[in-house]
Amino acid sequence: xxxxxxxxxxxxxxxxxxxxxxxxxxxxxxxxxxxxxxxxxxxxxxxxxxxxxxxxxxxxxxxxxxxxxxxxxxxxxxxxxxxxxxxxxxxxxxxxxxxxxxxxxxxxxxxxxxxxxxxxxxxxxxxxxxxxxxxxxxxxxxxxxxxxxxxxxxxxxxxxxxxxxxxxxxxxxxxxxxxxxxxxxxxxxxxxxxxxxxxxxxxxxxxxxxxxxxxxxxxxxxxxxxxxxxxxxxxxxxxxxxxxxxx
Amino acid sequence: xxxxxxxxxxxxxxxxxxxxxxxxxxxxxxxxxxxxxxxxxxxxxx
Numbered sequence: 001x002x003x004x005x006x007x008x009x010x011x012x013x014x015x016x017x018x019x020x021x022x023x024x025x026x027x028x029x030x031x032x033x034x035x036x037x038x039x040x041x042x043x044x045x046x047x048x049x050x051x052x053x054x055x056x057x058x059x060x061x062x063x064x065x066x067x068x069x070x071x072x073x074x075x076x077x078x079x080x081x082x083x084x085x086x087x088x089x090x091x092x093x094x095x096x097x098x099x100x101x102x103x104x105x106x107x108x109x110x111x112x113x114x115x116x117x118x119x120x121x122x123x124x125x126x127x128x129x130x131x132x133x134x135x136x137x138x139x140x141x142x143x144x145x146x147x148x149x150x151x152x153x154x155x156x157x158x159x160x161x162x163x164x165x166x167x168x169x170x171x172x173x174x175x176x177x178x179x180x181x182x183x184x185x186x187x188x189x190x191x192x193x194x195x196x197x198x199x200x201x202x203x204x205x206x207x208x209x210x211x212x213x214x215x216x217x218x219x220x221x222x223x224x225x226x227x228x229x230x231x232x233x234x235x236x237x238x239x240x241x242x243x244x245x246x247x
Numbered sequence: 248x249x250x251x252x253x254x255x256x257x258x259x260x261x262x263x264x265x266x267x268x269x270x271x272x273x274x275x276x277x278x279x280x281x282x283x284x285x286x287x288x289x290x291x292x293x
Contacts, residue, residue, distance in 0.1 A: 048255055055262060059265065098272050105264055109261040113254055211269060215273060219280070228290075233290055
């Protein structure tokens, strides 16, 4: 992990890993969604709407995983001052926010036929909405410190660590409070879901996770390339200024 | 009276939204990366 904090070493790895993750992820996610739509059976009580699960559950997982990525990178930035840690946190924010929004939207669409309502202010839904607002706040704070020329500002990193408090709240909300949302169906080593539903769900989770990884790598490469171009242009402008100065 | 809802409509809208957002994000990230790396390479040559 510490070895990868070197930008040159990271770029060597990311150059082949980015397209590999994206292509493998897109193939797996497409196969899983097609399986979920056309092959997997309808559920006894929920009928056809259970198929939304193959999109909703991976989105929920990646919404939370994205913030854990921000928190882990923030920790590395504050403790070890890794040059890539802040970039990794910035790269996780947008895909995390997108998957959180997809989770909320697909959950709402699923809730209408399953619960008879688009939205309820219960523990799980509200804490997930709070996660979306945390992402938007983090993105705004990160851009503001960047615009102010505080590339190494600790504020986004501290926010990233504090916001991680919401992750166990989301996870345990269905156990701590009486909620409309069902309790977890998959726990460590155990599943309450039948194999017909579980297999396409697991493949969708893997596929979307690879897509997420590919997007994070692509965004890290873009941020790094922008920083390198900026630094080079600034250096050239400085050199030109020194050359033209009379004394 | 019980409201009649077509379950497939909800499924299709959810898939359209989720797949569209995912593909849009992949395309945007990839093109942004390519553009940034081209800009960096151009700055090297200048």
